[in-house]
Amino acid sequence: LPLTAANLCNRAVDPAITQRDIASTVCDPGYLSARTPRPSWTAAARRRLASARLPGESAENYALDQLVPISLGGAASDARNLWLQSWTGPWNASRKDALETVLHRMVCNGELTLDSARHAIASDWIETYRRVVTPQNLARHQLPQRWALKNGDQIGPSIQTGNDQGPVILQTNIERGGGAYEVPAIPVE
Numbered sequence: 001l002p003l004t005a006a007n008l009c010n011r012a013v014d015p016a017i018t019q020r021d022i023a024s025t026v027c028d029p030g031y032l033s034a035r036t037p038r039p040s041w042t043a044a045a046r047r048r049l050a051s052a053r054l055p056g057e058s059a060e061n062y063a064l065d066q067l068v069p070i071s072l073g074g075a076a077s078d079a080r081n082l083w084l085q086s087w088t089g090p091w092n093a094s095r096k097d098a099l100e101t102v103l104h105r106m107v108c109n110g111e112l113t114l115d116s117a118r119h120a121i122a123s124d125w126i127e128t129y130r131r132v133v134t135p136q137n138l139a140r141h142q143l144p145q146r147w148a149l150k151n152g153d154q155i156g157p158s159i160q161t162g163n164d165q166g167p168v169i170l171q172t173n174i175e176r177g178g179g180a181y182e183v184p185a186i187p188v189e
Contacts, residue, residue, distance in 0.1 A: 012066075012081035012122070017073035019114045026073050027108035035070050037077055049084050062086055063093035067125075068118050069100040072107065091126055098147040099129045105141040106132070 017025045025031055037045075042064050050059035062084040068074030075081045085093040103121060106112040120128040135148045 012068050012075050012078050013118055014073050014075050017114070022107065022114055026071060026104070026114070032071050035076050041077075045082070046084065049082070053084065061088065065093060065096065068122050069104070071100055071104040072117050072121065073114060074118070091129075095129065095147075096125055098143075099125060099133055102133050102137055102141060102143060102147075103128075105143070106137070109141075 046064040047059040065085040066074040066081045070076050103117040107117050
């Protein structure tokens with residue numbers, strides 16, 4: 001199958017998480033911390049991805065991100081869900097984190113279905129940001145107004161992260177337990 005937003009979203013989420021069980025999964029306050037990979041694993045994976053996909057760039061300039069966030073049931077370590085996102089520029093990792101927070105609150109408050117939120121962020125997170133991170137939604141969910149776009153903001157298209165093929169493939173399998181995570185080599189095309 002070609003990598004499209006529709007099939008990415010279907011394959012890059014934890015299939016065990018459905019709309020029926022959001023109260024005991026993604027909307028449970030302890031869910032995100034229990035599913036988030038350890039910082040040491042994330043740092044190692046980020047360095048390897050940057051080395052393979054962005055030679056000459058510092059890995060510290062990028063976040064290892066899940067296209068469909070863990071807070072919406074995105075697969076934490078699924079290769080189809082991982083990508084590097086810049087900390088700089090107008091459409092940066094912090095801005096996407098803000099969108100993830102708003103979507104999570106909307107899902108948990110019953111304003112948006114889990115599948116709708118997943119599809120929107122996987123299809124075009126920037127356009128979703130423009131539509132969802134409004135002063136009204138931020139106020140309703142008691143989130144910072146600084147996240148809203150201001151009239152006259154000239155924010156162009158998304159930054160490039162080395163290729164336009166979507167998330168970078170990182171073959172890995174994270175198991176919770178006592179040992180350190182092994183981050184395998186990243187296949188370079």
